Amino acid sequence: MNNPFSIAQILGSHGPTLEGAMRAGSSWLATHSEAQLLNLVGRIVEEVPPFQAIDKSSLPDSFGGGQTSPPDDLLVGRGLFYLAEQRRLFLDCTSGHYQMLWGYNHPALDAAVAAATQLGVVWDNHSNIPQAPVKYLAHRLVSLANPAGQKDPLNTVLLGVCTGSVACGAALKIMLKVYQARRHESGVPVILTLDGNYHGTDMVPQFLRGMWPHLVSDLEVVKLEPNHPEALASAFQKYGTRIAGFWAEPVMMNREAIAVEADYLRLARQWCDEVGALLCIDEIQTGFWQSRVFAFRELDLHPDLVVVGKGMTAGFHPLSGVIFKERLDVLEQYDAISTNGSAALPSYVALCSLQMIESMSGQIxxxxxxxxxxxxxxxxxxxxxxxxxxxxxxxxxxxxxxxxxxxxxxxxxxxxxxxxxxxxxxxxxxxxxxxxxxxxxxxxxxxxxxxxxxxxxxxx
Ligand SMILES: Cc1ncc(COP(=O)(O)O)c(C=O)c1O
Missing domain, CATH: 3.90.1150.10 (Aspartate Aminotransferase, domain 1)
Incomplete structure (x- = not known):
């Protein structure tokens, strides 16, 4: 079908020149090799016509709405490079907001999306009738999460959530529901977290990092300094069976990229077993960024719950999830769901991306x-x-x-x-x-x- 939309009309009065700049920018990026682009990083690309950048006054101040200087936001991106609105070439060293596993619009993934849509893979649908890619992705994540013969495997995947925050909220709800069902007589549950954690923007996970101090009651949060085994042991000894769970990110990208050591996490595993607590590893930052896909596999760790998001769909339509042990399947569907979860096309992209990780594992x-x-x-x-x-x-x-x-x-x-x-x-x-x-x-x-x-x- 011919495209019935006019880009110039959809993108408003700035359309004609913006469209021209975008077209010129995209084709300029596509026709330069990596070596040529590296040579030109930081330069203004004169081949792209200048245009009046769109102001941000309708955005909140926290997203640049109050910016008075001319905006220099992203114009077009391809792979690891992007052109900003002032037409300067940038090398993106943070993969967008840490989610663009293969950079911007990887041509192979773009082609995969086009082919899958043509076949009838849908962008999204009701989560009660998951299309094949969602089910394939769940199976694939289970096989990647468990070494052969793993006892008590991570064999269930909640893929009904769109963002990492909702996935973290779901993992926390599982933890607390399991605690309530089995050990509420121990007292107010305690969650052990690492100081400087970030488990998304839901209110209770924000409470885990010290926000909303007086608004959450009947839940105690104990923050630990990462990689201090003595303090970890003391906390487990002090709170014992009141501990519902321990949370950690393998690399704390929200606290100066501190790498949490394998021995420290394995000690937390032992203590969790000792007091009957659940171990949750938040892999939203780390997941998909190493050849064995999950950092916890590289660290030889066996968590009870693993939260994934960000890189899973490589920056295409987001999809997040929680991988957990079947006996923790305690939530009702509407306890943890996003309208845009269980999305088929993003699941398909995730499967293609996993294939690319596998084929490039040595280089990675x-x-x-x-x-x-x-x-x-x-x-x-x-x-x-x-x-x-x-x-x-x-x-x-x-x-x-x-x-x-x-x-x-x-x-x-x-x-x-x-x-x-x-x-x-x-x-x-x-x-x-x-x-x-x-x-x-x-x-x-x-x-x-x-x-x-x-x-x-x-x-x-
Ligand atoms: C470790 C970690 N957990 C959770 C989240 C929340 O994910 P989202 O922004 O998709 O809600 C993030 C996002 O940066 C994160 O880095």
């Missing part, structure tokens, strides 16, 4: 190691500015000694065309974060590290 492991080695080398080279390399594989952080140096460094990178983020909004936080897409070649990593080195040398 090598690049992950190269990033970490590179960050460690920078720390040894610039001890006057850098305190430590954080993270694991693609989820990497550079902790600076001084917060203002970290912030200026991130601004300098932006001027040079490298999109990174910096954690500096909490006391003591001063870490630059990157999460390159899985498409990154050795040349991309070398380029990023080279730019870091050059700008670190320039700091006075």
């Amino acid at each position: 492991s090598q690049i992950g190691q190269k990033i970490m080695d590179g960050f460690c080398a920078l720390v040894s080279e610039f001890p006057e500015h850098l305190q430590a390399a954080h993270g694991r594989g693609y989820l990497a952080g550079l902790k600076f000694k001084r917060v203002e140096v970290a912030q200026n460094f991130q601004r300098d990178l932006l001027k040079a065309g490298l999109w990174t983020r910096v954690h500096a909004y909490h006391e003591g936080h001063r870490t630059l974060l990157t999460k390159l897409g899985l498409l990154s070649s050795p040349a991309v990593v070398d380029f990023m590290l080279g730019q870091f080195r050059m700008l670190l040398q320039a700091i006075r």
